[in-house]
Amino acid sequence: MYQYVIKKDNQHSQSIFLTESEVAIIIKNWLRLTYINWGWIDDFNKIITKYVESCVYILIDPFRKHHVKYFKKLKVFKGHLDQINNVQFSPNGKFLVSCSWDKTIRMWDIASSKEIQRFEGHTSYVTSAQFSSDNSKILSCSRDQTIRLWDVTSGQQKHLFQGHSNIVTGIQFSSNGKKILSWSWDKTIRIWDVETGKELHKVRLAVPFITEAQFLSDDLSVILCSSDKTIRIWDIISGQIVQKLDNLLGVVTRSRFSIDCSKILLWSEDNTIRIFNVNTSNEVQIFKGHLKAVTAVQFSPDCKTVVSSSEDNTIRIWDVTSGQETQKLAGQSTLIRGLQFSPDGNTFISWPCEKKIQLWG
Template sequence: MAFPLPRPEASQLPQCLVRNIDCQQKAIRAVRFNADGNYMLSCGSDKSLKLWSVSQGTHLKTYSGHGYEVLDADSSYDNSHICSCSSDKTVILWDVATGQVASKLRGHAGKVNCVQFNEEATVILSGSIDGTVRCWDTRSRNFKPIQVIDDARDSISSLNVVQHEVLTGSVDGKVRCYDLRMGELRVDSINSPITCVCFSQDSHCTLSSSLDSTVRLLDKSTGDMLGEYTGHKMRGYKLDCCFSSKDDYVLSCSEDGFVYCWDLVEGSLSLKLHVGKGVVQSLSFHPTKTCLITAMEGHVQVWGLEPDETG
């Protein structure tokens, strides 16, 4: 295939600031929508994880249990549980309603950079500076990982899970795609430290950002390069990239205070969204709506089509 199909007329991009939230968590390391996009998670350098209403911008709950800064988080498909990871080497499974720790998972030898549920939320996958991806059974009282993936030669910076496939990005410059059902591994060499990876919505393509200030679109099956997106600055920070909800745009954080948005097929810059004067540390695109959240320093910004948009 050449690009994700079918290609409808390009949708609009969120470029109006709806609200700017002071999360009071010191620096925000990651910001994520939950499964349905009604809530968002902010990961703070103050050791806390917070849950927010996107439509109101109100703080709903704080989850405290990590011993150091929280680096990533994910919500289960039914929003009943959250998993988070930290520089304290642990992964925590939280009960959303009570705010209590359901499980604290230890086994990584260094800080845990990324974490995600599988689709059924029966397994948590975590990637660490120790170069491993560990798989944890959320239903078991046995707190040892059920599988350890250790092909990377350096830190795992990012991972994405869709059905039976796991995509990982590593500082060793490799993008690895595991088909757990077939027991197959495909490796694509980028030759620059990877900061973020993700599947397209149709799962036919992969996106990866790296420290050579380039975002690359690859065919998942063949590894063929389908597009390169440049112009942003990414030289020293672990920053996010993503697809828009309809796969028609590619978005990336940047160290110059902007979010860059490119047309996926044409590769042209469609929008350069000014967030502020610092580094745009993290971003997340709403799963269905034209809505974007970004993080800079201690604030999270919600972007939509209209300035007074409420959801």
């Protein structure tokens, strides 16, 4: 809470108290109005506004814990021949990996915006792809019911993982890089050995659809969310579901876990986004503002910010603590299918239904 003194005249003044989020909203709206007004000196105004914006942040920064980050489009990556299904940053933040209905996985250099490697071998569209922690390998999964491991340098396939009987929708490396987690429309979650390609563990769930799964920090348990509004924790060694949280929300469209798995983002058919505490099943925050169905949501790495997209053709940035919208990127030309923050949280990517990837920062 900050105190501001408004001086009316030489004898009278008034104190007002504003929260950090209220100060941020005032600054944001003032800057937005400044951009809109004085169109006849637009170029000059942009220079002055940028200078004032930086000065305001410098003045406020000593009293704040973090900046209010404002994003603009920086780059566009083009090359895929069909709809993009998933995009991920490399752990070092220098590269992107994308996968598409065109059956390819592509690696991009962020600095040059150029495609630097292509991985081909899947016989149907690729649903997800991810870098290994050392940036040397890429893991992918597909409608062809397989998981494949690729060498980044050569572009060659290293391993083929087979066993799922339906579309494989998601994959993840364990923290030590020795195991792979996968989930599928066949209603199973499986653990694989990276070196041998063998299936190590499997659990079958009586659920319509697994929306998200993630290794816990010890790599011995998996937390997962399903379309029956339930979070489950699966103990890999015993093969048992050891914890279950029910009835988180009405109709869950999709979900995203925070990095430490302590929180989960859920978005549903009522156009809202909600954060739940995984341990207690309590709702801790709700974000309202989208006018149509939400299509994608993502936590920033520090869990202080959420980015979302919607059928209302906007991307919105939210402050997790206050629940307030801090920025709206309106006028998106088509539906945004996915969002992902960079490892440092300073940029994020979006991929619309236009065979391209957009970088914001």
